Amino acid sequence: MVILETPMTSPSFGRIVEGNSSKNTARARNSRPYHAVAIGMREPILVIACLSVLVSATAAAEPKAEALAERKAALEKKLGKGFTVVVEPPFVVVGDEGPARVKQRATGFLRWTVTLIEKDFFTKRPEKLIEVWLFKNEKTYRKGAKQFFDDTPDTPYGYYSSEDDALIMNIGPGAGTLSHELVHPYIEANFPAGPSWFNEGLASLYERPVEKKGHIIGLPNWRLPNLKREIRAKTLPSIRTLLKTSHDGFYEASYDSYAYARYLLLYLQEQGKLRDFYTAFVADTKDLTGQAALEAILGETLETFEPKWRKWAVALQGDNR
Numbered sequence: 001m002v003i004l005e006t007p008m009t010s011p012s013f014g015r016i017v018e019g020n021s022s023k024n025t026a027r028a029r030n031s032r033p034y035h036a037v038a039i040g041m042r043e044p045i046l047v048i049a050c051l052s053v054l055v056s057a058t059a060a061a062e063p064k065a066e067a068l069a070e071r072k073a074a075l076e077k078k079l080g081k082g083f084t085v086v087v088e089p090p091f092v093v094v095g096d097e098g099p100a101r102v103k104q105r106a107t108g109f110l111r112w113t114v115t116l117i118e119k120d121f122f123t124k125r126p127e128k129l130i131e132v133w134l135f136k137n138e139k140t141y142r143k144g145a146k147q148f149f150d151d152t153p154d155t156p157y158g159y160y161s162s163e164d165d166a167l168i169m170n171i172g173p174g175a176g177t178l179s180h181e182l183v184h185p186y187i188e189a190n191f192p193a194g195p196s197w198f199n200e201g202l203a204s205l206y207e208r209p210v211e212k213k214g215h216i217i218g219l220p221n222w223r224l225p226n227l228k229r230e231i232r233a234k235t236l237p238s239i240r241t242l243l244k245t246s247h248d249g250f251y252e253a254s255y256d257s258y259a260y261a262r263y264l265l266l267y268l269q270e271q272g273k274l275r276d277f278y279t280a281f282v283a284d285t286k287d288l289t290g291q292a293a294l295e296a297i298l299g300e301t302l303e304t305f306e307p308k309w310r311k312w313a314v315a316l317q318g319d320n321r
């Protein structure tokens with residue numbers, strides 16, 4: 001088995017700690033656009049007409065090359081020296097590192113991540129033009145978040161602001177922040193009804209991504225020791241409880257909900273079942289917790305699965321990076 005560390009990733013992938021209290025992260029996660037489309041059913045021709053409108057609307061949703069170029073020019077005009085702006089579809093990347101470094105991040109790690117997550121999970125690109133702001137350290141990140149978005153982040157790493165259509169992050173600690181945040185607008189576009197546990201679980205899984213046989217794989221990372229500690233201390237609720245958490249219940253959990261969700265998905269990945277689970281979960285309009293899809297993919301109930309998963313998690317090895 002060969003695991004290829006992508007050359008674009010830095011040694012440190014960064015720690016993403018998304019707090020719970022500020023408007024930034026709350027609204028970043030709160031956004032769940034449900035796209036209601038009414039289609040007339042009286043006349044077949046009306047249905048066809050509406051469908052064609054729907055198709056063209058969908059096709060038009062992904063930012064076009066002209067829109068990306070226009071945004072790049074507008075940002076360059078607004079920001080002046082000290083920033084580099086790069087179009088990397090479907091995003092526009094803005095960075096305050098050196099021009100070569102910003103370009104490298106856009107055409108290297110960002111492109112690599114986007115290519116692999118689109119290949120395995122996402123048929124739709126974000127439906128709006130999203131800017132990816134990469135600040136070189138915490139100081140410029142906080143300053144930029146305030147200056148350009150009037151935000152006071154409660155995390156030193158980064159967040160997705162659906163309201164501002166921007167991923168805003170401190171890229172200094174490592175590229176893992178970027179691969180985590182990139183998952184959020186894709187979930188928003190492809191699985192708007194998806195619960196927070198899945199959104200953050202998948203994002204957290206790819207905080208430490210490598211490529212294996214052309215697919216993205218998340219390795220064990222720094223969240224593992226805390227998970228093991230909580231399993232041993234018996235402070236984790238049941239998987240069923242995790243799956244049923246509301247938005248606030250997830251972000252305000254008294255246990256490490258990020259680690260819990262991450263390693264549940266990492267288990268599925270190791271079993272070669274993560275993509276099948278995602279497909280089944282998205283298709284299941286009845287059970288929005290994911291329990292039914294999970295039990296179907298596992299071929300057993302959570303009752304019998306959970307003890308096995310806990311044993312696996314406690315025995316899992318990693319270097320905790």
Ligand SMILES: [Zn+2]
Binds near residue numbers: 200
């Ligand atoms: Zn996140």
